[in-house]
Amino acid sequence: MQYPNKLILVPLKSSEYAVEIVNAVANITLTQLYVNPTDSFLEVGYSFPVSPEACIYRFAAEFGKTRVEGVVKEKEEAKREYKEAVSQGKRAAIGTIDENSKDILNLKVGNIGPREEVRIELVFMQELTLANNTFYQLRLFGTISPRYLNHLPKQALLEGFRNPTAKASGAFYWNFSISLRTTRKVVFFDSNSHDIALVSQNEQQNALELAMEKAAVPNKDFVFTYTTEDFQLPSYVFGRTDCSSSAMLSFIPKFCTLNLDDAYKASVAGNAVETEIEQAKG
Numbered sequence: 653m654q655y656p657n658k659l660i661l662v663p664l665k666s667s668e669y670a671v672e673i674v675n676a677v678a679n680i681t682l683t684q685l686y687v688n689p690t691d692s693f694l695e696v697g698y699s700f701p702v703s704p705e706a707c708i709y710r711f712a713a714e715f716g717k718t719r720v721e722g723v724v725k726e727k728e729e730a731k732r733e734y735k736e737a738v739s740q741g742k743r744a745a746i747g748t749i750d751e752n753s754k755d756i757l758n759l760k761v762g763n764i765g766p767r768e769e770v771r772i773e774l775v776f777m778q779e780l781t782l783a784n785n786t787f788y789q790l791r792l793f794g795t796i797s798p799r800y801l802n803h804l805p806k807q808a809l810l811e812g813f814r815n816p817t818a819k820a821s822g823a824f825y826w827n828f829s830i831s832l833r834t835t836r837k838v839v840f841f842d843s844n845s846h847d848i849a850l851v852s853q854n855e856q857q858n859a860l861e862l863a864m865e866k867a868a869v870p871n872k873d874f875v876f877t878y879t880t881e882d883f884q885l886p887s888y889v890f891g892r893t894d895c896s897s898s899a900m901l902s903f904i905p906k907f908c909t910l911n912l913d914d915a916y917k918a919s920v921a922g923n924a925v926e927t928e929i930e931q932a933k934g
Contacts, residue, residue, distance in 0.1 A: 688770075689767070698759055700793075849863055
């Protein structure tokens with residue numbers, strides 16, 4: 653972000669994830685709150701990681717009481733319309749997937765007013781992965797891997813961007829809430845990355861409400877793991893709207909012969925190995 657020909661850090665005040673999981677699919681709402689620290693209008697550009705399996709289907713920006721809803725358009729057309737809107741002094745925002753990495757989302761928000769807050773809302777769906785054929789697992793990225801940094805704009809290299817800390821310039825905290833609904837009874841859930849707490853439970857409806865015990869600095873990925881009774885038995889999820897219907901069937905062969913505790917320990921160890929490999933690539 654350039655303002656008058658110099659780099660200015662626009663503070664990210666908070667980043668919150670509201671996660672709704674139904675069996676093997678998560679619907680995720682990410683809300684980020686920024687504030688313009690200057691006495692002039694600014695255009696802000698920033699990047700953050702998303703899973704390559706994520707499907708973003710809603711994007712909105714709120715400038716005070718003004719809400720701008722995103723519309724899917726051809727990339728060059730969207731860039732042209734965004735540039736025109738900003739040059740005319742209008743409120744505008746644009747989001748594009750990074751061409752080099754395919755799992756970095758680049759956002760620009762134009763004409764943030766002096767001392768004004770802007771709220772960015774992204775809604776996307778993401779399929780959970782299988783861990784040891786015994787668990788469903790959700791991973792949300794906390795930082796951008798070092799191997800991606802060369803592809804990003806120079807402003808992405810600010811202190812605290814790669815590994816934020818509470819004292820780093822521009823550091824912020826993130827928070828999570830998880831609503832879990834399944835077709836069978838949940839017999840195990842955990843996060844080996846962050847401390848989570850059970851807020852409420854409805855055993856008749858196989859529903860759980862979970863939350864982080866306290867907001868955390870996003871210096872590592874958030875990982876949530878759970879399993880149910882008769883996990884390997886086929887299951888389905890059916891959804892219907894006014895104009896369409898959809899269904900998802902799950903068939904999970906039973907390859908893992910470990911008990912639940914050992915299978916989870918093996919899963920956590922596997923995550924640690926993946927993290928070390930990722931760091932080695934960087």
